Amino acid sequence: MRIALFGGSFDPPHRGHLAIARAAADHLQLDRVLFAPTGKQPLKTAAPGAEFADRLAMVKIAIENIAFTNAATRFVASTIDAPHPDGSANYTVDTLSRLGNELAADDAEANDIFCIVGADAFLDLRRWRQSELLFELADWIVVSRPGFSLSDLTPLALSPLQHRHVHLLEGIAENVSATNLRAALRSGLNVDDYLPTGVGDYIRQHNLYSA
Numbered sequence: 475m476r477i478a479l480f481g482g483s484f485d486p487p488h489r490g491h492l493a494i495a496r497a498a499a500d501h502l503q504l505d506r507v508l509f510a511p512t513g514k515q516p517l518k519t520a521a522p523g524a525e526f527a528d529r530l531a532m533v534k535i536a537i538e539n540i541a542f543t544n545a546a547t548r549f550v551a552s553t554i555d556a557p558h559p560d561g562s563a564n565y566t567v568d569t570l571s572r573l574g575n576e577l578a579a580d581d582a583e584a585n586d587i588f589c590i591v592g593a594d595a596f597l598d599l600r601r602w603r604q605s606e607l608l609f610e611l612a613d614w615i616v617v618s619r620p621g622f623s624l625s626d627l628t629p630l631a632l633s634p635l636q637h638r639h640v641h642l643l644e645g646i647a648e649n650v651s652a653t654n655l656r657a658a659l660r661s662g663l664n665v666d667d668y669l670p671t672g673v674g675d676y677i678r679q680h681n682l683y684s685a
Protein backbone atom coordinates (compact mmCIF):
# COMPACT_ATOMS: atom_id res chain seq x y z
CA MET A 475 0.00 0.00 0.00
CA ARG A 476 1.14 3.56 -0.71
CA ILE A 477 0.17 5.56 2.34
CA ALA A 478 0.83 9.18 3.25
CA LEU A 479 0.79 10.95 6.57
CA PHE A 480 -0.61 14.45 6.26
CA GLY A 481 -0.06 16.16 9.60
CA GLY A 482 -1.01 19.68 10.53
CA SER A 483 -2.92 21.83 12.98
CA PHE A 484 -6.01 21.87 10.74
CA ASP A 485 -7.16 24.84 12.79
CA PRO A 486 -9.42 24.90 10.78
CA PRO A 487 -8.94 22.58 7.78
CA HIS A 488 -9.26 24.65 4.59
CA ARG A 489 -9.43 24.25 0.83
CA GLY A 490 -5.64 24.48 0.56
CA HIS A 491 -5.30 21.33 2.64
CA LEU A 492 -7.70 19.42 0.40
CA ALA A 493 -6.06 20.70 -2.77
CA ILE A 494 -2.58 19.65 -1.75
CA ALA A 495 -3.72 16.23 -0.52
CA ARG A 496 -5.54 15.61 -3.80
CA ALA A 497 -2.54 16.70 -5.84
CA ALA A 498 -0.27 14.44 -3.80
CA ALA A 499 -2.64 11.49 -4.10
CA ASP A 500 -2.99 11.94 -7.86
CA HIS A 501 0.68 12.44 -8.64
CA LEU A 502 2.04 9.75 -6.38
CA GLN A 503 -0.81 7.25 -6.84
CA LEU A 504 -1.49 7.11 -3.12
CA ASP A 505 -3.91 4.53 -1.80
CA ARG A 506 -4.49 6.30 1.48
CA VAL A 507 -3.90 9.74 2.96
CA LEU A 508 -4.05 10.00 6.75
CA PHE A 509 -5.17 13.47 7.78
CA ALA A 510 -3.70 13.65 11.26
CA PRO A 511 -4.37 16.74 13.38
CA THR A 512 -1.42 17.36 15.67
CA GLY A 513 -1.99 17.54 19.42
CA LYS A 514 0.84 19.93 20.20
CA GLN A 515 3.04 21.34 17.44
CA PRO A 516 6.56 21.79 18.81
CA LEU A 517 7.36 24.72 16.49
CA LYS A 518 4.14 26.68 16.99
CA THR A 519 4.28 28.81 20.11
CA ALA A 520 0.61 29.83 20.20
CA ALA A 521 -1.95 27.27 21.39
CA PRO A 522 -4.39 26.11 18.70
CA GLY A 523 -7.57 28.16 18.31
CA ALA A 524 -9.72 25.02 18.59
CA GLU A 525 -9.43 21.90 20.75
CA PHE A 526 -8.09 18.69 19.25
CA ALA A 527 -11.56 17.08 19.29
CA ASP A 528 -13.01 19.93 17.23
CA ARG A 529 -10.08 19.92 14.78
CA LEU A 530 -10.50 16.17 14.31
CA ALA A 531 -14.27 16.56 13.82
CA MET A 532 -13.70 19.28 11.20
CA VAL A 533 -11.17 17.10 9.37
CA LYS A 534 -13.72 14.28 9.26
CA ILE A 535 -16.30 16.64 7.75
CA ALA A 536 -13.75 18.07 5.30
CA ILE A 537 -12.84 14.71 3.78
CA GLU A 538 -16.36 13.33 3.47
CA ASN A 539 -17.63 12.66 -0.04
CA ILE A 540 -14.50 13.47 -1.97
CA ALA A 541 -14.23 12.05 -5.47
CA PHE A 542 -10.84 10.88 -6.74
CA THR A 543 -9.26 10.34 -10.12
CA ASN A 544 -7.87 7.08 -8.81
CA ALA A 545 -10.78 5.05 -7.41
CA ALA A 546 -8.43 3.27 -4.97
CA THR A 547 -7.58 6.47 -3.08
CA ARG A 548 -9.04 7.04 0.37
CA PHE A 549 -8.73 10.02 2.70
CA VAL A 550 -8.90 9.00 6.34
CA ALA A 551 -8.98 11.04 9.57
CA SER A 552 -6.34 9.73 11.97
CA THR A 553 -5.67 10.13 15.70
CA ILE A 554 -2.08 8.94 15.37
CA ASP A 555 -0.88 12.43 16.34
CA ALA A 556 -3.39 13.01 19.15
CA PRO A 557 -2.31 14.99 22.22
CA HIS A 558 -0.09 13.09 24.64
CA PRO A 559 -1.56 12.54 28.12
CA ASP A 560 1.41 14.37 29.68
CA GLY A 561 0.92 17.40 27.40
CA SER A 562 4.29 16.94 25.66
CA ALA A 563 4.85 17.93 22.04
CA ASN A 564 4.18 15.63 19.06
CA TYR A 565 7.21 15.03 16.85
CA THR A 566 6.82 13.80 13.29
CA VAL A 567 9.78 11.47 13.67
CA ASP A 568 7.90 9.58 16.41
CA THR A 569 4.65 9.57 14.44
CA LEU A 570 6.29 8.17 11.32
CA SER A 571 8.10 5.49 13.34
CA ARG A 572 4.85 4.48 14.95
CA LEU A 573 3.05 4.43 11.61
CA GLY A 574 5.75 2.22 10.10
CA ASN A 575 5.58 -0.20 13.03
CA GLU A 576 1.78 -0.37 13.00
CA LEU A 577 1.66 -1.02 9.26
CA ALA A 578 4.36 -3.69 9.48
CA ALA A 579 2.44 -5.44 12.27
CA ASP A 580 -0.88 -5.33 10.37
CA ASP A 581 0.26 -6.14 6.90
CA ALA A 582 2.84 -8.61 5.65
CA GLU A 583 3.18 -6.71 2.37
CA ALA A 584 5.73 -3.94 2.05
CA ASN A 585 4.28 -0.44 2.41
CA ASP A 586 5.56 2.77 0.89
CA ILE A 587 5.26 5.57 3.41
CA PHE A 588 5.07 9.21 2.37
CA CYS A 589 4.68 12.46 4.25
CA ILE A 590 2.82 15.42 2.68
CA VAL A 591 3.98 18.94 3.54
CA GLY A 592 3.62 22.43 2.16
CA ALA A 593 6.66 24.38 0.99
CA ASP A 594 6.72 26.52 4.15
CA ALA A 595 6.92 23.46 6.40
CA PHE A 596 9.50 21.68 4.27
CA LEU A 597 11.82 24.69 4.10
CA ASP A 598 11.85 24.58 7.91
CA LEU A 599 12.59 20.86 8.09
CA ARG A 600 16.09 21.18 9.53
CA ARG A 601 14.50 22.55 12.71
CA TRP A 602 12.49 19.37 13.10
CA ARG A 603 13.65 16.70 15.54
CA GLN A 604 15.99 14.09 13.99
CA SER A 605 15.66 15.53 10.49
CA GLU A 606 18.15 13.02 9.04
CA LEU A 607 15.99 10.14 10.19
CA LEU A 608 12.88 11.71 8.66
CA PHE A 609 14.20 10.88 5.18
CA GLU A 610 14.70 7.24 6.12
CA LEU A 611 11.20 6.91 7.52
CA ALA A 612 9.28 8.39 4.58
CA ASP A 613 9.39 9.92 1.14
CA TRP A 614 8.49 13.62 1.22
CA ILE A 615 5.80 15.07 -1.02
CA VAL A 616 6.41 18.80 -0.99
CA VAL A 617 3.68 21.04 -2.42
CA SER A 618 4.23 24.63 -3.52
CA ARG A 619 2.63 27.44 -1.53
CA PRO A 620 2.38 31.12 -2.48
CA GLY A 621 5.17 33.09 -0.79
CA PHE A 622 7.57 30.14 -0.42
CA SER A 623 9.99 29.30 -3.21
CA LEU A 624 11.14 25.75 -3.83
CA SER A 625 13.66 26.80 -6.48
CA ASP A 626 16.64 26.72 -4.13
CA LEU A 627 16.81 23.89 -1.62
CA THR A 628 20.52 24.32 -0.85
CA PRO A 629 19.87 25.69 2.67
CA LEU A 630 18.42 22.26 3.50
CA ALA A 631 21.75 20.59 2.63
CA LEU A 632 20.08 17.45 1.29
CA SER A 633 22.35 14.54 0.40
CA PRO A 634 21.83 12.97 -3.07
CA LEU A 635 20.05 10.08 -1.35
CA GLN A 636 17.77 12.43 0.59
CA HIS A 637 17.00 14.26 -2.66
CA ARG A 638 15.73 11.03 -4.13
CA HIS A 639 13.22 10.84 -1.28
CA VAL A 640 11.75 14.26 -2.12
CA HIS A 641 8.94 14.73 -4.66
CA LEU A 642 8.24 18.36 -5.52
CA LEU A 643 4.76 19.32 -6.73
CA GLU A 644 5.19 22.85 -7.90
CA GLY A 645 1.99 23.49 -9.85
CA ILE A 646 -0.21 24.25 -6.85
CA ALA A 647 -0.92 27.84 -5.77
CA GLU A 648 -3.52 27.86 -2.98
CA ASN A 649 -3.50 31.28 -1.41
CA VAL A 650 -5.15 30.38 1.90
CA SER A 651 -3.88 29.94 5.44
CA ALA A 652 -5.57 28.94 8.67
CA THR A 653 -4.05 31.97 10.42
CA ASN A 654 -5.84 34.35 8.03
CA LEU A 655 -9.07 32.40 8.27
CA ARG A 656 -9.03 32.53 12.09
CA ALA A 657 -8.45 36.30 11.94
CA ALA A 658 -11.32 36.74 9.48
CA LEU A 659 -13.63 34.61 11.61
CA ARG A 660 -12.74 36.64 14.71
CA SER A 661 -13.84 39.73 12.76
CA GLY A 662 -17.14 38.07 12.00
CA LEU A 663 -16.47 37.54 8.29
CA ASN A 664 -17.91 34.63 6.37
CA VAL A 665 -15.06 32.53 4.96
CA ASP A 666 -17.09 29.59 3.70
CA ASP A 667 -15.57 29.95 0.22
CA TYR A 668 -12.22 28.92 1.69
CA LEU A 669 -13.55 26.03 3.77
CA PRO A 670 -14.46 22.50 2.74
CA THR A 671 -18.22 21.93 2.59
CA GLY A 672 -19.73 21.63 6.07
CA VAL A 673 -16.78 23.03 8.02
CA GLY A 674 -18.26 26.57 8.18
CA ASP A 675 -21.48 25.15 9.64
CA TYR A 676 -19.48 23.20 12.26
CA ILE A 677 -17.56 26.36 13.22
CA ARG A 678 -20.81 28.31 13.67
CA GLN A 679 -22.59 25.52 15.57
CA HIS A 680 -19.67 25.20 18.01
CA ASN A 681 -18.95 28.92 18.20
CA LEU A 682 -15.28 28.43 17.28
CA TYR A 683 -12.82 31.23 16.50
CA SER A 684 -15.17 33.98 17.65
CA ALA A 685 -13.79 37.20 19.11
Ligand code: ATP
Pocket residue numbers: 481482483484485490491494590591592593594595596617618619620648649650651652653654
Ligand atom coordinates in the same frame (compact mmCIF):
# COMPACT_ATOMS: atom_id res chain seq x y z
P1 ATP B 1 -1.46 28.18 10.16
O1 ATP B 1 -1.73 29.39 9.31
O2 ATP B 1 -2.30 28.09 11.41
O3 ATP B 1 0.01 27.95 10.43
P2 ATP B 1 -1.74 26.43 7.85
O4 ATP B 1 -2.73 27.08 6.96
O5 ATP B 1 -0.29 26.53 7.47
O6 ATP B 1 -1.96 26.90 9.33
P3 ATP B 1 -1.50 23.73 8.84
O7 ATP B 1 -2.62 22.90 9.34
O8 ATP B 1 -0.51 24.21 9.82
O9 ATP B 1 -2.17 24.94 8.00
O10 ATP B 1 -0.76 23.00 7.64
C1 ATP B 1 -0.62 21.60 7.55
C2 ATP B 1 0.25 21.32 6.35
O11 ATP B 1 -0.40 21.79 5.16
C3 ATP B 1 1.63 22.00 6.38
O12 ATP B 1 2.58 21.12 5.82
C4 ATP B 1 1.43 23.22 5.49
O13 ATP B 1 2.64 23.61 4.87
C5 ATP B 1 0.44 22.69 4.47
N1 ATP B 1 -0.38 23.75 3.91
C6 ATP B 1 -1.37 24.42 4.53
N2 ATP B 1 -1.93 25.32 3.72
C7 ATP B 1 -1.30 25.23 2.53
C8 ATP B 1 -1.42 25.92 1.28
N3 ATP B 1 -2.31 26.88 1.12
N4 ATP B 1 -0.59 25.54 0.27
C9 ATP B 1 0.33 24.56 0.45
N5 ATP B 1 0.49 23.88 1.62
C10 ATP B 1 -0.30 24.21 2.65
